[in-house]
Amino acid sequence: MISAFTGTDVRAAEQPLLDPRSDGGAVLMQRAAHGLAAAIVSELRARGQRFAGSGVTVLAGKGNNGGDGLFAASFLARRGMRTTAVLTAGSAHTEALAAFTAAGGRVLILDSGSNAGSNAGNAEELAVLCAGDDVVIDAVLGTGARGGLRGAAAELVAALQELRPRLVVACDVPSGVDADTGEVHWPVLDAQLTVTFGGIKAGLLADPGEGCAGRVQLVPIGIESLLPAPVLRRFSTADLAALLPSPGRRAHKYSRGVLGVVAGSEKYAGAAVLSVHAAVVSGAGMVRYLGPAAVARQVLARTPEALWEGAGAEGANGSGGAWPGRVQAWLVGPGLDGAGQLENARDALAAALDGGQPAVVDAGALELLPDRCPPHWILTPHAGELSALLGRSEMPVTREDVESRPLHFVRLAAEHTGATVLLKGATTLVASPSGAVFSQSEGCPWMATAGSGDVLAGILGALLAQCAGPGMDDDGAFAALGVAPEDRWAALGAVAVSLHGLAGSAASGVSRARFDAGAGGGPVTALGIADAVSGVWAQIVADRL
Numbered sequence: 001m002i003s004a005f006t007g008t009d010v011r012a013a014e015q016p017l018l019d020p021r022s023d024g025g026a027v028l029m030q031r032a033a034h035g036l037a038a039a040i041v042s043e044l045r046a047r048g049q050r051f052a053g054s055g056v057t058v059l060a061g062k063g064n065n066g067g068d069g070l071f072a073a074s075f076l077a078r079r080g081m082r083t084t085a086v087l088t089a090g091s092a093h094t095e096a097l098a099a100f101t102a103a104g105g106r107v108l109i110l111d112s113g114s115n116a117g118s119n120a121g122n123a124e125e126l127a128v129l130c131a132g133d134d135v136v137i138d139a140v141l142g143t144g145a146r147g148g149l150r151g152a153a154a155e156l157v158a159a160l161q162e163l164r165p166r167l168v169v170a171c172d173v174p175s176g177v178d179a180d181t182g183e184v185h186w187p188v189l190d191a192q193l194t195v196t197f198g199g200i201k202a203g204l205l206a207d208p209g210e211g212c213a214g215r216v217q218l219v220p221i222g223i224e225s226l227l228p229a230p231v232l233r234r235f236s237t238a239d240l241a242a243l244l245p246s247p248g249r250r251a252h253k254y255s256r257g258v259l260g261v262v263a264g265s266e267k268y269a270g271a272a273v274l275s276v277h278a279a280v281v282s283g284a285g286m287v288r289y290l291g292p293a294a295v296a297r298q299v300l301a302r303t304p305e306a307l308w309e310g311a312g313a314e315g316a317n318g319s320g321g322a323w324p325g326r327v328q329a330w331l332v333g334p335g336l337d338g339a340g341q342l343e344n345a346r347d348a349l350a351a352a353l354d355g356g357q358p359a360v361v362d363a364g365a366l367e368l369l370p371d372r373c374p375p376h377w378i379l380t381p382h383a384g385e386l387s388a389l390l391g392r393s394e395m396p397v398t399r400e401d402v403e404s405r406p407l408h409f410v411r412l413a414a415e416h417t418g419a420t421v422l423l424k425g426a427t428t429l430v431a432s433p434s435g436a437v438f439s440q441s442e443g444c445p446w447m448a449t450a451g452s453g454d455v456l457a458g459i460l461g462a463l464l465a466q467c468a469g470p471g472m473d474d475d476g477a478f479a480a481l482g483v484a485p486e487d488r489w490a491a492l493g494a495v496a497v498s499l500h501g502l503a504g505s506a507a508s509g510v511s512r513a514r515f516d517a518g519a520g521g522g523p524v525t526a527l528g529i530a531d532a533v534s535g536v537w538a539q540i541v542a543d544r545l
C-alpha cells in the first residue's frame, strides 16, 4: 500500500531534525539531493541516454526546494553533466548555490524586467535555453509554497511548457501543485518524473496535481518513523491479491452473495445490460434484476445467469411491487428513466435502509438519497453529479470547482451525506465519512467511454454482495493492511476501482504507467472491460501463492 501525507505533516516530521544547533537540516537536504540526482541518472540510463556530456538546467527558487535542486545539480555536474541554474527569485539557498558554482555550474538570473509589462525580461529567452537541455529540474516551489508561480517565474514556466522539454523532473512536487490537496495553481511545468522526499505528498495522488507529476518516486530521508497516519492511501496489486474475496469450500450461490439491481430503462437499456453483466463476471453468487420486461430480455440475452424479478412498480402501472427475493447488497441507479423505474429505485433504497444492506447508489439514484445515508452506501458520482449532489444540500459548487479540488469535495460530500463517496475520474478518490480517503489510478484513458461507469457499478455491487455482513473481514486482510473497520467500505470501493482499472488496461493492452510514458494501447468498449475482469482477477490472486 502506498501512503501519502500532507506537505504540512512532512514538514512537521522534519522539525525535530532541524535543530539549528545540529546540522540536521543540512543532512536531510543532502539525502534529498542525492536521491534526486540518483533518480535522474537512472531515468537517463533507462532512456538509453549517456549522462556525461548531456545538459541539465535547474530552475531554482529561493527556498529549500531550490536548495535541493542546486545540490542535486552539483552532484550531476561532478558526474560530467553540463549544468545551468536559473535563479527564479534572484537569490538562492546560500550553501547549495556555493556547492553548485564550486562544481562548475553556470548561474543565470531570471530577470522580470524593470517595468512591469514592458517585456524587458529574459523569461522567453531562458525558456528556449532550458528546452534545449536534456533535463530540466523544477525546483522553484516545494512544500513551503503559498499559491503558485507568479511574475517572471510564471512567464518562464508557461513558455517552457509550450516548448515541451524532453525530460522534466520535479523536485518534491511540481511547482504550483499544492502538496496537501493536489490543487493546481497554473501555470505548471508537466513532469515525467517527480522525486519526492520523506513521504509521498497527498497532492501527487489526487487530480489535478497527479496529472502534472508523472511517475512518482519516493526518496526516504530518515523522517519516516516520525510521520503521522497517512491522509490518503492507494492499494497496490499485491494488496488486491489479499483483499479480493474467494469462495469458501462449501460455498453455494446464496452464500457467495446475491446482488439486487435496479438499473436501465427502455431509453437506457444498455446501462442494465452492462451493470448486470459486470456484476455476474465479478463473482456475485446471483444477480436479481428488477426492471421493464423489454430491458430484462436484453439483459438475459447477454447474461443468461441473471434472474429477472419482474417489472416492479412499472409493470404494476405505478401501483408498486414488493421485491421478491432476498439480497445481500444492492445496486441502484445506472440508466434510470421513467416513473416506474424511479419508483423501483426508491423501493430498493428503502429496503436497503430497512434491511441494513450495503448499496451502490449511482447516476439517477443519487437524486433519491435521504438527508443522511449509512456509511455502507457507496455513492458513485462523477464530478458533475457530485456538484449537483452538493448543490441540493445548499452548497453551490460547479463541476469545474469539483474538478479543480476533488480531494476537498469528495471528503465534504462523505462528511455531509454520511455515505462513502467514490468520485470517478482519471484518478478516482473514495472517501469514508470518517475522513479517510483512498486513491486509485490504474485505468488508462481509453476507458473514458460510454458505459464504463455502469461496469464499475456492477463490479462494486458484486464485491459488496460478496463481502457484506458481519464476516466482512473474517480473514483479517483489511485489518492487516491497517484499514480501520469504519473505512472498509471505502477500501472495498477502492478495490473495485482498481479491478476496473486493471481490467480496462488489460482490454486496452496498455497499463496506465506505460500509457503515461507514451505507449499507445487501443480503444476499449465497456463490455470489453467487463469481459477482462475474470482473467485479471485470476492473475492478481495467483500472486497469493
Ligand SMILES: NC(=O)C1=CN([C@@H]2O[C@H](COP(=O)(O)OP(=O)(O)OC[C@H]3O[C@@H](n4cnc5c(N)ncnc54)[C@H](O)[C@@H]3O)[C@@H](O)[C@H]2O)[C@@H](O)CC1
Pocket: 014, 018, 024, 025, 026, 028, 029, 032, 061, 062, 063, 064, 065, 066, 068, 140, 141, 142, 143, 144, 145, 146, 147, 148, 149, 150, 171, 172, 173, 197, 221
Ligand atoms: N526542511 C528541510 O530540511 C527539508 C526540506 N526539503 C525541501 O524543502 C522544501 C520546502 O522548503 P521551504 O520551506 O524553504 O519552501 P519552498 O522551497 O517550497 O519555497 C518557498 C519559498 O519561496 C517563497 N514562496 C512561497 N510561495 C511562493 C510563491 N507562490 N511564489 C514565489 N515564492 C514563494 C517562500 O517565502 C519561501 O522562501 C521541500 O519541498 C523540500 O524540497 C528537503 O530538502 C528535505 C529537508
Ligand SMILES: [K+]
Pocket: 065, 138, 139, 140, 141, 142, 170, 171, 172, 173, 174, 175
Ligand atoms: K518543485
